[in-house]
Amino acid sequence: MANCMVFHTQIASIMEVLANAAVAEICKLVDNDYAVIRLEVSQSQKENRALRKKLQLLELKVARERVLASRPSSVKILDRYRGIVRGEGHLTEGHRSFVKSMKNNTWIDDQSITVDEGSGTSTQHVIMIESADAEAAGPGVKMERSEGDEDPQHSRDIQTGAPSVATEDPITAPVQPRTRSSITEVSGTPNAVLKSKTDTETLTRRLLHTGSDHRSDPERLGSPPAPSSEYLLVFHQSQRTVHSRGDGDGDTLDTGGDDPSCSYTTEMDPGNISLGLETQTDLSRGDWNHYSSSVYSEGCLDKKGENIIVDEVSVKVECDASPTWNADSHLGDGHSQGRDFLDYRENLETNTNIVTHSPIHVFRDCDPVSTSMEPSDLHSHVIFDQILNSNDRAKAQARGGGSTSGNSKEKRFLCMFCNKGFSCPQKVEVHQRVHTGVKPFSCTQCHMRFAQARDLKRHQRVHTGEKPYSCPQCEKRFSRQDHLKMHLKVHTGERPFSCTHCGKTFSERSYLRIHQQKNHSTL
DNA sequence: CTGGGGATGGGGCCC
């Protein structure tokens, strides 16, 4: 009996041990599962946040498209002006940008934003918004240097030609001198002059405010966009045109660049430029803003790689700027980049049949050549040298290719940057490399890169020493036919280019141009 | 020595 009792006691203790062990095991399992669940919940929350951001960005896009559908705008970016300074006296300082609302003071009409910078060492900016009233105001409309000239490299002036009632009261809109940027806002009426140091947000607000006031006139505006949309549009415009990264200290504006759906990276230097598209974005009308902002910007630049994120916009322009320019008077030799944009906007507004070849295709199709990162300033310089080479744009337009209004039937594929028409998408792709700086063709023997395969092929003769074209008169040999043709003028004495001022003749047009610049620059 | 102009070579880009 006693043994039986002992046996039962042992059984009970064993059972207790087993029960404890089972409980411990269960607790362990529960803890593990709980950790897993917590991890999953955390991940889900992250995903939710990311999706929320995406949703917000999509809403922004939609709103922007709505605005674009109702209000055309344009970006005018001027190239270096090397020629004679011809301009209005009050605009003779270095680097100016103009935001000009033309025609009836409404944002429905053309809004051209011109970024015009010069000499590379100074990055002063003037953004001017003018209206017809402002122009009519004459002397009353003046542009004043911003008081933020304590740092001339980051000053921005804004002149707006909006009616005085439309001009935001500086008191009601306190500025936030968060950056060294400064903005001078001058309304179209003589007695409404605003000056303020502000940051880009302030500029955005001011632009918005002006636009809203214009919009508030129902007679001028057929279908006013929603205020939120308005804000978005202006916001982007201001980003694109105002933000400047003079010394790489980054007057950048973060507007949701973390959106993974619309980011790409770019690497640019004089010889190495590639744009690797990470994602695809519909760059139809609405996304033009999106894209152009990124193309002409350096946004969200990291310390090392200058990754450009779409919607992250800060424009650095380094051009030899003409001190004067306005949207209505181009220089004689034509710097029409801005006009290109303007025309593009107008065309988008008026011609719904336009087939625009998205530059995304350019990015997607180009050979993504890995290149080394370059300093951001160099990036900026290069891309704007290439993008803003409006001499070429003007030249292109002079050749009759600028606008396709006349030949859009054959050239249905438009460059979204300059509105130039092409007969097939591939040609648009190649052409748009002019604007994007994409150079898929790299020389294997040097760092040079080219936008066109033919250019690379031609370049490689530099390395091979191949000179297939020989002069029949002097045995000189040339690598290029056009150089031979030019050389032949030495023998023929052909000097088809004559100076209209002194009658001196030259064998090349560039000689004549240089001659006129040196000797007849005041004419 | 200097500036203007010619010659040449290279890149950009349109046709």
Next chain:
DNA sequence: GGGGCCCCATCCCCA
């Protein structure tokens, strides 16, 4: 892909 033109930089010559 070739032709052609433009622009620019550089070197050189010469007045």
